[in-house]
Amino acid sequence: MKKLALALALTFLSTCAGLFAQQASLEVLSKDAAALASLPRLTMPANYSSQALPAVKDNTDLIFFPGIYSQEVCNCNQAASVWLMYTYEVNYLRGLESANPDNQYSPMAVFNLMNYDYSSSCPGVSYFDTWSIIKANGIPGSTDFPVNSQNSYVWMSGYDKYYRGMKNRVDQVYAIDVGSPEGLITLKHWIHDHLAYSDIGGVANFQIGSGDMQTPRIPVGQGLEAEGEYIVTAYGPNVGHAMSFVGWNDNVKYDVNGDGWFTNNVDINSDGKVDMRDWEVGAMLVVNSWGSYYNNGKLWVQYRLLAEDLNHGGIWNNAVMVVKPKRTYQPQMTVKTKIRYNQRNRIKIQVGVAASPDAREPEFTMDFPCFAFQGDTLPMQGFYGLGADLIELGLDITPLLDRFPESGQAKIFLDVIQKSPNETGAGRIESFSVM
Template identity: 25%
Template sequence: MKTMNHHPRPWQVPLPLLLATVVAWTGTAVRAADDPLPPNGLLVPTAESKARFAELTQEVVYVRRNILGWQRLLTRMGDPTGMALDIDIASLGEEFVTQGNVPPAYPLMGDTNDPPPQTVAAVDNSVLDAFPPIRNQGSQGSCSAFSSTYYQMTHNTALARGWNAKTGGDTFRFSPKWTYNMINGGSDSGSYIADAMAVAADHGAALWSAYPYTGSTGDATPWCLDSNIWQNAISYRMQAHYTISSIHTPTGLSNLKIALDNGYVAGFDSYSPWGYNGWIQGAVSNDPGTTNDTPYIGQQICTHVVSLDWGHAMTIVGYNDDIWCDLNTNGVVDAGEKGALKIANSWGTGWGNGGYAWMAYDALQNETAVTNGPAPGNRVYAIGYGNYASNSRVYVSTARSSYTPTRIGRFTVRHPKRSQMIMRVGKGAAGSAVPSQTWTGAALSADGGSLAFNGTTGSAVTATFALDFSGVTPDRGYQYFIAMQDTLADDQNGELIDFALIDNPSQTIQYVNRATDPGAFSPSTGVASGITAYASIALPLGLGELTDVTPASGLKAGGYTVTLRGTALGNGTDVTNITLGAISAQSIVSQSATQVVIVAGTAATAGVGNVRVFSSSQGIAEQPDGFTYTDNGKLPQVIAFPPQPTRRTSDTVMLLATASSGLPISFSVASGPALITGGTYLSFNGVGNVSITAVQAGNEEYDPAPQVTRTFLVLGNTPFKVQAIALTNNVVLRWTDPMASGISNRTVHVRSSTAGYPLTAASGAFMYTGTNSLYTHTNLTPYQTYYYSIFVSQNGSTFIVPNTIPPAGDPIITSIDDIGQTGENEP
């Protein structure tokens, strides 16, 4: 017998919840007794959990760039058109080259021998529409499920499917309750990341809207009992799990950065953050040599990590090479002090920097690389549980753009102790009593503790679940099984009540119930005590052949007749199920062994799909891609146009998008200060929000594709300049509100010098920051010339002023009542 299983797991004793005393280098690692934090929830890895993690994940040796990754990199290289590179663009989900595969050659520069930069310098994927809002795990130790299911699975699936998980609502976010309640062993005592990943791979996940997470005590043990949610979750099964190792090395960190450049987020485990004394807290310093760190000065950053007895799972959403933390407190930017990863936590927006925190690159080492940097004796690698270089790794899960299971088994069972029940799907030769091939998923596999399905003790509970048959090559001509093993012969019996074999994925091919079809069950009662009970359904080989479908396309409204012709389509009376592209026929008008006439059903969307005829005597006759539902008689198409990052007014961008039809894409400026030349080259003539629309108008074969519009912010590069001579000891500066140019949430910053214009936001004295339209510079030397640079920022993050303002002209002689500058070029 061939068996493919995720083996049952022994559950750990909960980790101690007593705080350890940690003597740390400078920084904060203290939690007030009246400021409770959520439990951590990451169990200490065991040999078994490590083996399971290794089985689930593929080791990455090289990361290719997708469209978004190239756009970000080319912009940094100063060649946003991409014309200087012979670039290799990976499709979404195909970026990770694993061990055993030869990585493609890195693209060579066209006009220089200098290698291209490996990373972008700063990426923040939490601002993408795909990333969900920061949420709080509450009183449950569900960090593994939050990191893997809520943050990473939601984000990476949203990337693949074009969802807006940030503001689109809970129908575009996955529920950590689905995962955590199935992997915590029946008690709120934490879990393993590997188990969360296994559930996502084998069963998918429930949407938050369908199975909401509460985070409350006592809500961590019930399983989902809605078979429709189970069946829908299968369509979100993750594509693959990858491990990027050696994050403490340049190669590992570079691979992680490229994955982040590509838009992904990555999960990891660590000792617990500040509040639990594992992460040592510092503050982002102000590097006088750059303004790129200005929006982040003073934000919380992990300077290093020390060993504790418990851990926590979190998510990496970005990085910034310009973040500086003065790790040795000498006031100088030293080698090794620059750069940090951006981390998303599941402790709500009140933690860290609105729910996020920085982790210094130096913290990735178990020994500081900074002279006189933090070096306590219990310092460990910041990423990875335990002070082992082999654990210094992150994981990235890729998602499918769509997934339709070939065949699903839906079944009803009853058991008082779910930890004694193992469910399997299987198949065997036609007429066989037991399967020769089985598959066991990560869930419903002797787990969940000695509780009923609803998380209670005492009485057995009846529930209906669904499993994907893809693990047993669901072809025809076999007997299909659902198997329920009861692992202990006692008075806590399991009962297998019914079994439905569902095709494509909503058509029930056959259904058996122990009350009406006892011959389909073994034993006929469906009761198991220390044995395995089976229910089986025969799926004939499909001796028939479907040769013609007329018409081969039709409007999605349905209601018209379609004639299916072939051989051995049935015996003339036993055709029971017919689908056109997974849409059930409204009715069967007539049938014979060679022809079946149906009335087409109604499709929600246009699209092409297989045509299937099922009869109990001949099985399934199928014609791949045999019918197309259309909006108006033409074929549908869609546009893939990735989100656009923030741009500068000096940028020139080559727009990249593709249509599923292969037809060319055209672009237009929907709004904002932008120009498109040559069809695809985008440049900017001002600041503010820019919206670009991708269009494919269709042809005689294809419908127009739904237009896709991407909106992003364009930032300026040059400050507004004012030169003034003080007649008294004051100079008054006035400006118009920048919101008049479409810039919201603006803050004005004034810097001054007596030796020329402060050209950057970091040079000169920082005289004023605020939202007023007037500033009075006082205590000046009369008749002294003063130079002012006026900057504007949005949301306190990036300087955004026009780069088209000319330098100031003749000096302006001012008094306390004079306007320092007037005219059209006000900021």
């Protein structure tokens, strides 16, 4: 009944293009630690731990694995979250091959929206930003945002492209605490069968410090598993790089303390107890984003590093992130707008609704993490040239339907909020319609 009323209401919909206005201060974004703490934890269902696991697992052999990415800019978090994990997981749900370029997603489609440094200092963009953007407005496929481009600043223009991207969404992002044997088993079950008795398992992202990373080769000539391949025995303390777990091997081993033995029951770190941090046997299979470097883009990571803290070579917060995309999604109400502006990091876009067609301001507003004072001091499309300050956007405003009155009539506001203290920013709303 409500859907029918809304369909009729769109015919009489009043729209109002808001004027550029001043905003006093920037919104303070949550830090990664706060974002991680807010995520729901994925744990094993009751009695699931009794399910048998293989000694060796490698999901890079599956058709959902998109291949090794070779980053040319500081987009490692998006290489892990978008190129590898989102592509893998959404294609698993849709039964599509990730080797097909039509089924791939570019890290730059998200990275560019948040990249704020038009220089060489390489600040990077967190994968928590990845998920907030895809949740809010989706992500375009490679047909609309080519995966073979690593231009760091271009923003996509064209309502139809945004509309197609709106259909690629995230249902939920979870964290798995992996700093204990139980957490490791939970991660393995996710990689093995998505913790759902599936024939296909998943992948997981995690963050580390790549500076001072120790990656010796597994000795050759000793009959060791994966001999000659690189293995991480310690990460660095300064976190800023992302990788992905795609499998494991219980038989990969490395003699950390140099005593000539491979043990999981000896106190190798001399802390007076034996726990997971002392394990020399067993390693996760990791995919990196540095092209074929290391073992053709892969390397091993000792199980013990999942439990270690940063000062002793461990992964960040002893946790990994996994995602469950939406298999299908159809936006119910969208905005199509053309906005002209010369310095895109000085504006923020909001869409609001008021129950009365005569309202002068919205009663409720939606923010969009993809267009909120970011993108450096560049024209809207991210380059200098004729027409680069004009962009056509599509915004999914389906959640506003819940704010409509029973009459089905409402007024929609498009507000472009300006923050230009030196009055160097200039622009206007060229067009605005609700679809």
